[in-house]
Amino acid sequence: MIRFYNKPECPFCYRVRLVMSYLGVTYQNLPHDDPDNEREWRSLTHAKTVPVLVDGDLVLTDSPVMLEYLQDLHGGLLPEDPRDRARVRSLVQFADNPLGRASREIVFAKRGVPEVDQDQERIAAGTRGFLDALPELTERLGDNEFFSDHYSVADAALSGRFALTAAYGVEIPGQFDKLKRWFESRLEDEFFVSASPPIVTDWLAGRPVREAS
Secondary structure, three states, X not given: OEEEEEOOOOHHHXXXXXXHHHHOOOEEEEEOOOHHHHHHHHHHOOOOOXXXXXXXXXXXXXXXXXXXXXXXHHOOOOOOOHHHHHHHHHHHHHHHOOHHHHHHHHHHHHOOOXXXXXXXXXXXXXXXXXXXXXXXXXXXXXXXXXXXXXXXHHXXXXXXXHHHHHHOOOOXXXXXXXXXXXXXXXXXXXXXXXXXXXXXXXXXXXXXXOOOO
């Protein structure tokens, strides 16, 4: 069984959990800072980073390599056409930068900080960057159900970023209706909740029930 050392809110860990859950891969979800796990985790990564994926004698310490490994094992994460594959991979990069850079500013300014002490300028700058990223994503999604011809690594990376950002108070505005509908559909994926960190599941539990359209 795959052993997966990670932390709940790390977006790189989150996307790998989403992909493994989507594929139905059985794995041990091991918090890296749990005293029972920390010593082994530290022995596996020189950089002392997460995620770390261990499959037998194979140790992987970079989430893009993990996603490629899961694609090679199980398929279904990338389209067949090389040009379409490149587009999907570029969306994973977009999830990290610029979308991820903006999301990180919001999350880091709020996580564990009393509201009265939060850096509002940092939050505002992150929110502006977040909103600035949405038109390009809307265009690239178009009228499609997914960012590829089926669920892909791009959908996992982007939905995880959006979920974390929403849980920290910044959601996709209504004018980006196609993107918002795509995100709502990802929240309803049967594997989404099981792969999500507590802050996201708490946010989901507190949302109004969406009426069927």
